[in-house]
Amino acid sequence: MALDREEIGERVLAIAEVLLNEGGMDNLKARTIAEQAGISVGSVYNLFSDLDGVHRAVNMRLLERLGAAGAAAMADLSQRGITDVRQRLLALASAYVRFVEAHPGSWPALLAFNRRRPTLTEPDAYEARLDQLFEIIAGVLAGGDFDLDDHTRRIAARTLWSSVHGIVTSGYAGRSVRRQADEIDQQIELLVAVFIRGLEHGGAFAHAGTTA
Amino acid sequence: MALDREEIGERVLAIAEVLLNEGGMDNLKARTIAEQAGISVGSVYNLFSDLDGVHRAVNMRLLERLGAAGAAAMADLSQRGITDVRQRLLALASAYVRFVEAHPGSWPALLAFNRRRPTLTEPDAYEARLDQLFEIIAGVLAGGDFDLDDHTRRIAARTLWSSVHGIVTSGYAGRSVRRQADEIDQQIELLVAVFIRGLEHGGAFAHAGTTA
DNA sequence: GGGATTTCGTGAACAGCGTTCAAAAATCCT
DNA sequence: AGGATTTTTGAACGCTGTTCACGAAATCCC
Numbered sequence: 219m220a221l222d223r224e225e226i227g228e229r230v231l232a233i234a235e236v237l238l239n240e241g242g243m244d245n246l247k248a249r250t251i252a253e254q255a256g257i258s259v260g261s262v263y264n265l266f267s268d269l270d271g272v273h274r275a276v277n278m279r280l281l282e283r284l285g286a287a288g289a290a291a292m293a294d295l296s297q298r299g300i301t302d303v304r305q306r307l308l309a310l311a312s313a314y315v316r317f318v319e320a321h322p323g324s325w326p327a328l329l330a331f332n333r334r335r336p337t338l339t340e341p342d343a344y345e346a347r348l349d350q351l352f353e354i355i356a357g358v359l360a361g362g363d364f365d366l367d368d369h370t371r372r373i374a375a376r377t378l379w380s381s382v383h384g385i386v387t388s389g390y391a392g393r394s395v396r397r398q399a400d401e402i403d404q405q406i407e408l409l410v411a412v413f414i415r416g417l418e419h420g421g422a423f424a425h426a427g428t429t430a
Numbered sequence: 431m432a433l434d435r436e437e438i439g440e441r442v443l444a445i446a447e448v449l450l451n452e453g454g455m456d457n458l459k460a461r462t463i464a465e466q467a468g469i470s471v472g473s474v475y476n477l478f479s480d481l482d483g484v485h486r487a488v489n490m491r492l493l494e495r496l497g498a499a500g501a502a503a504m505a506d507l508s509q510r511g512i513t514d515v516r517q518r519l520l521a522l523a524s525a526y527v528r529f530v531e532a533h534p535g536s537w538p539a540l541l542a543f544n545r546r547r548p549t550l551t552e553p554d555a556y557e558a559r560l561d562q563l564f565e566i567i568a569g570v571l572a573g574g575d576f577d578l579d580d581h582t583r584r585i586a587a588r589t590l591w592s593s594v595h596g597i598v599t600s601g602y603a604g605r606s607v608r609r610q611a612d613e614i615d616q617q618i619e620l621l622v623a624v625f626i627r628g629l630e631h632g633g634a635f636a637h638a639g640t641t642a
Numbered sequence: 643g644g645g646a647t648t649t650c651g652t653g654a655a656c657a658g659c660g661t662t663c664a665a666a667a668a669t670c671c672t
Numbered sequence: 673a674g675g676a677t678t679t680t681t682g683a684a685c686g687c688t689g690t691t692c693a694c695g696a697a698a699t700c701c702c
Contacts, residue, residue, distance in 0.1 A: 258653060259690085377620050384593050388591070405592065408589050409593065413624055460659080471661085475660090
């Protein structure tokens with residue numbers, strides 16, 4: 219009567235995201251969701267197949283938001299007339315760091331969720347959302363005057379993303395809170411600086427080199 | 431009578447590791463451990479405070495094994511008279527990839543475990559094990575003729591580690607199985623190549639640069 | 643409009659989980 | 673030997689995700 223089906227679904231997702239963000243995966247409970255949404259436990263399973271389904275849906279929203287944050291950061295730089303590759307890459311990394319800090323529970327929960335099972339089923343939707351980010355990075359790299367063929371640029375974009383991701387997630391696993399931010403920033407700056415210099419001075423990259 | 435306390439503890443850990451490796455975190459159940467170890471559920475809690483305690487202990491073993499694998503890879507190269515930085519870094523990365531592949535369930539479980547809660551308690555022991563790895567990488571970097579002060583070298587070592595870690599963990603989250611290995615190898619080769627070139631051509635690194 | 647039919651929300655019930663703890667078994671000590 | 677002490681045990685507790693018969697409500701159809 220008051221809310222139609224879809225609206226309640228959105229409400230459930232909003233509640234679920236708060237729960238995840240506050241207490242991590244363990245805090246996402248069917249009964250809590252039902253209580254806070256003013257529906258019964260059964261109804262939760264009426265809207266979503268599983269709790270996993272709820273979590274997946276929350277994760278989709280997070281990935282969309284992350285992509286939007288990256289795109290917004292680029293749009294902002296464009297508007298300010300900044301095309302420098304280093305600045306753009308740093309802005310992207312910074313956007314990611316801010317995103318992670320803004321989602322202290324739900325983002326780790328997304329990462330943990332993906333690691334729970336060897337992903338038997340469709341990671342397709344996830345990948346699609348992530349490709350959006352790779353596209354942005356690849357676009358920035360295309361703006362530099364490195365001579366990279368499409369394939370190498372694609373690899374480089376994914377490598378940069380994975381590296382920043384590794385730095386951020388490793389960085390937040392331990393250490394005192396204040397040291398973290400500094401260390402992460404330093405690592406990101408080093409990575410970006412080294413990466414750009416490496417690409418500039420890099421001739422042809424071997425696609426299947428001698429691996430020792 | 432047959433086994434003393436410590437031996438049973440080891441047995442429990444071995445069982446727990448197999449369970450984790452086969453089915454991830456969800457597969458680590460007190461009753462399963464008890465049954466397979468031939469003891470009662472209560473006894474598991476007699477040996478370890480929690481199931482989390484069991485998992486932590488398994489994780490410690492994994493980190494030790496990882497450190498040993500890295501050290502062994504370096505020892506092997508030394509014995510073969512190989513001092514080339516690129517080859518050493520690739521060998522380290524390769525050792526990590528092989529380690530992850532050899533622990534398809536328990537290693538993701540370790541990562542997921544660390545992400546479950548914002549690590550309220552002591553990550554000290556974890557960090558100590560990881561520092562062992564950073565030392566190895568820093569040692570390799572010191573072997574190159576980049577002029578890096580100690581601080582920058584330390585950051586660079588951690589950055590390299592985090593990047594490889596990010597590449598490997600991102601790489602195994604999706605995609606077809608065969609493409610993964612190739613893509614990961616390519617990303618690692620690009621990372622190492624670019625990193626070395628970047629460090630070679632890098633003058634002084636700004637410790638707190640203008641972040642845009 | 644009103645009976646038939648389909649749809650949907652409900653919450654008690656079930657199986658399984660981590661964890662506890664009184665009692666039993668084993669061990670130790672004199 | 674036998675009391676004191678330690679260790680092991682597994683039934684029991686509270687919580688979890690998930691199901692499903694049931695009844696209410698909406699929808700349909702004539």
